[in-house]
Amino acid sequence: FRGLTDSGMEVIVAPRPGFSTASAHLGLRFGSVHTRFLDDSGEEVSVPDGSAHYLEHKLFEGKEEKVFDRFGRLGAQFNGGTGFHTTTYYFSTSRNFTESLDVLLDFVLNPLITEERVEKERGIIEQEVRMYEDDPGFRSHFLLHRALYSNLRLRVSPGGRVSDVKAITAADIQACYDAFYSPSSLCLVVSGDLNPDEIFEQAQLLTPAESGAMGQFLPVDEPEVVAEPWLEEEFPLARSRTLIGWRESVSPGTGELGLRRRLAAHFALDMLFGLSGRSHADLYDRGVVDDSFGHHYSDGPDHGYAAVVGSPENPESFVREIKNAATTFLARGVKGKNLERLKRAALGGLAGSLESPSALASALLGSRLRDEDPFAARSLISTVTCEEVDACARELLDPARSAVAVLRPSL
Amino acid sequence: FRGLTDSGMEVIVAPRPGFSTASAHLGLRFGSVHTRFLDDSGEEVSVPDGSAHYLEHKLFEGKEEKVFDRFGRLGAQFNGGTGFHTTTYYFSTSRNFTESLDVLLDFVLNPLITEERVEKERGIIEQEVRMYEDDPGFRSHFLLHRALYSNLRLRVSPGGRVSDVKAITAADIQACYDAFYSPSSLCLVVSGDLNPDEIFEQAQLLTPAESGAMGQFLPVDEPEVVAEPWLEEEFPLARSRTLIGWRESVSPGTGELGLRRRLAAHFALDMLFGLSGRSHADLYDRGVVDDSFGHHYSDGPDHGYAAVVGSPENPESFVREIKNAATTFLARGVKGKNLERLKRAALGGLAGSLESPSALASALLGSRLRDEDPFAARSLISTVTCEEVDACARELLDPARSAVAVLRPSL
Incomplete structure (x- = not known):
């Protein structure tokens, strides 16, 4: 209703x-x-x-x-x-x-x-x-x-x-x-x-x-490039907390357009940094990432960016390794089989997550406040193509629009 | 202090x-x-x-x-x-x-x-x-x-x-x-x-x-076997919620003994059901598990059990597939390389998780209430052996001590 x-x-x-x-x-x-x-x-x-x-x-x-x-x-x-x-x-x-x-x-x-x-x-x-x-x-x-x-x-x-x-x-x-x-x-x-x-x-x-x-x-005038490529702060930590972000030049928009972009970005990032992907297994084997590693995509009417976070001893080499992994991933391109697997998993996750009245109401309100059709995700997921995910990854993971934030141990 | x-x-x-x-x-x-x-x-x-x-x-x-x-x-x-x-x-x-x-x-x-x-x-x-x-x-x-x-x-x-x-x-x-x-x-x-x-x-x-x-x-008299091998309830869901549990015959105990057992169990379950393991990749590829899949180990002075949870359309075949994966895993045995990787990741995760005063105090209190040395995990992790994890997996994943709980869609 x-x-x-x-x-x-x-x-x-x-x-x-x-x-x-x-x-x-x-x-x-x-x-x-x-x-x-x-x-x-x-x-x-x-x-x-x-x-x-x-x-x-x-x-x-x-x-x-x-x-x-x-x-x-x-x-x-x-x-x-x-x-x-x-x-x-x-x-x-x-x-x-x-x-x-x-x-x-x-x-x-x-x-x-x-x-x-x-x-x-x-x-x-x-x-x-x-x-x-x-x-x-x-x-x-x-x-x-x-x-x-x-x-x-x-x-x-x-x-x-x-x-x-x-x-x-x-x-x-x-x-x-x-x-x-x-x-x-x-x-x-x-x-x-x-x-x-x-x-x-x-x-x-x-x-x-x-x-x-x-x-x-009133609109905010925001340049299309990052503000600072590398920003640091000291904090009483045992290990650094290091984030790498890649911003979209402009916002991916709201409504169906924004939702499509968000889905494509999620799939691209899951392939590259997701726990079941090939790059992640490699980074994990070589000790670049551990259980503290994560990734996310954030967007709104005025912005969109992808980010990864880790707790490396050495932020510089962590950043180098992650950026190399992104380059290798882009060179290999998106595999159809992987995308189908991710789509299936996303649909399964979606079905399981909206059972309780509270979770359902929260999700529906979130969609409406982003001007999305609350039930669009389910049908859109199956229409996302390999080419779309590939193009999204290429645009999103542009090194020229990336920035690093490091909380460095002050102990 | x-x-x-x-x-x-x-x-x-x-x-x-x-x-x-x-x-x-x-x-x-x-x-x-x-x-x-x-x-x-x-x-x-x-x-x-x-x-x-x-x-x-x-x-x-x-x-x-x-x-x-x-x-x-x-x-x-x-x-x-x-x-x-x-x-x-x-x-x-x-x-x-x-x-x-x-x-x-x-x-x-x-x-x-x-x-x-x-x-x-x-x-x-x-x-x-x-x-x-x-x-x-x-x-x-x-x-x-x-x-x-x-x-x-x-x-x-x-x-x-x-x-x-x-x-x-x-x-x-x-x-x-x-x-x-x-x-x-x-x-x-x-x-x-x-x-x-x-x-x-x-x-x-x-x-x-x-x-x-x-x-x-006063102690509770608890048999060493499961109460019901398969228990169901109806619930207004779109997909089933299915759990498989494997209980220890007796409690793994508290203090260092309990902690060791918990670590070994975690490593065994991570290898078998963890997102970066071989079995998980296979189950995921074949659509048996999706993003709603998870696993955990729970223990206390009176109990210990391992569990997995998923939202399959067909609980019966899900249970069969997961149990087969466990059998295959036990037949293959624990690989040293995988264990080293998991240990490294666990140590990294540990370092990153106890930074804030609140997280630290909560973790320390938890350890003390289980009569554990609050800083024992860090040093114990490196001493856990392949044989120990293998033995733990064999004991823990005994099909005779497993039970299934299914919330079945009533819609």
Whole structure:
């Protein structure tokens, strides 16, 4: 079931008969990278990094009672999260679903943001940001982002830096809320043993009759080349943490186009760096990579990049070896047999991963916030061709668009 | 640093200079499987499954204020968990560490358990248990435990069943607390940029001068053979979730002996089912396994078993194929070259995984609660021999001690 409330909120209900847990995920296309925008009256607004995350925390405070306490009394497990391009709020529960959905829509649509309340939260958020910065995985991830991108706000974690958190004002938060927390930018996905019509009616009742004007993101001017080919930081580690990233020159886009690109990139990287591939076996045998090695592809409306991570004693030789492996892989080309195997495995993994109402609702919301058809992946996978994966690998693994981030042991 | 307070609580401090976050993990050797014991006066006590978990929740309530609120005001992130054989409580924070450690020891050592307070929590815990039961991974895991074991309380999840939660009384919870929450059974591990002497002094001050008598677990009589060779349940899934388990006839033991066995078992299973092994490549090529396939080894003072999990369309042929792969693997024997590669990778993974104070404290506490030397793994890994892995594989993968658990699609 899929519909729009009068105010323009998208509502999707994915029935899962037989489950006693039901789950609701509410999200919007506003995240940490959106720090410059036109507000609903067309004025240009600029807020510090971390404002979207601060706003998320602020909403948790509720108008009269903390949101966690409200859900807790109903027996629902609740949380939220701020990403680069989206913010989400979600709960799962085996009883009081209707009441919990009331709370979810109420606290997001009816906040109370005051100077005093914003001040109260500052210490806690600073502390959260400091704790993230102590995590080597987190730190090296954003070091790579700063190596890859000159201006995109991906350079900074969704929470912002401590100095950002200190600078954020109630006015900044209110500006973000007014510009983007409008029913027409919200998407609600519900899954469980539920009646879609009842859910839609409830959503209709809980949202205002119409949606106000919306703000508009201002584009960030980002060069097509990496910011720094090699960036280092010291950190109290026993072994280095070394990342290599290869950025796309421009974003692969959203919708079906973006999804296709993401699939092709995943297949290419799995062949090259995946545990069952020939290159990986070779790197593993020679001790270049160990169990700490991993790879991923990340993309959004404004970016796309591939990355590998390892904990080598010697970052320089690790980088050389990995880049050589990429060159050898490109010279050999993509094998049809390998691709078929990866496609089968991906379809199998997909089938097994969306069983519970919570996992399903989360995946559906993620697709919608990227403007993808939630069920497109399944049918697209089989249509991806060898030539496509090969072309994607060649474009993506261009050494001229690669950068290295190293956390070097300071011990 | 390692010492005992006057009351017998073990205190370990692992300094991590340069980190702004510090972490404290407090644990004890009492978990969900300990439902029959002699109390401190030698009386036999029997409590419902789930009592240890209920007690954990009860402690969270605090004497006057909820523990989550106390930590929240200090800016510390707190949680706890009940396992089969242990219960742990832990926090991480970048400020107010001393105050947070006060709270941690205070709420664990000074609880208030009353009929009324126990009643209040019942609905929430029931709800938590119901939500777990909706998770196919969780359900199939305990289905396998029931197939493998006739009497061990591993048959039931740490939270118990809904009927257990309904049956637990304040007296049950108090009996567990009195028998096992004694300073001499507690272990505190702290990690961060901290002064060990100050931490020890604080722990000394916060614990009572002496420890009362301790309860004693009553052994469970468990046959050396599996309970049910094939167990099925229906569940609303698109594809089956199928697990195969191979149990040890008796527990591999704790301390260095248990650790050695665990290492050998891990290496054997990695060779057979690991993504870089020959058998896995073959199973993957032929479409028997896909990205949903995994394997693990689980052990404790009372048990040990190996398991694989997959989402096959046809559970029967999946089980046949996996068992054939095991037979072929045993016939071929363990290759020295493969073992060396796995050892190197394991050492590399180990080095990369214990960097943050929180990860380090958690790992150290885990080792201590299993009566292992926290740093033994590193040196033991290199001493594991081919013969040992081969013998372990032969013993462990005995078809006579295997059982299958299938969640079959009811859709």
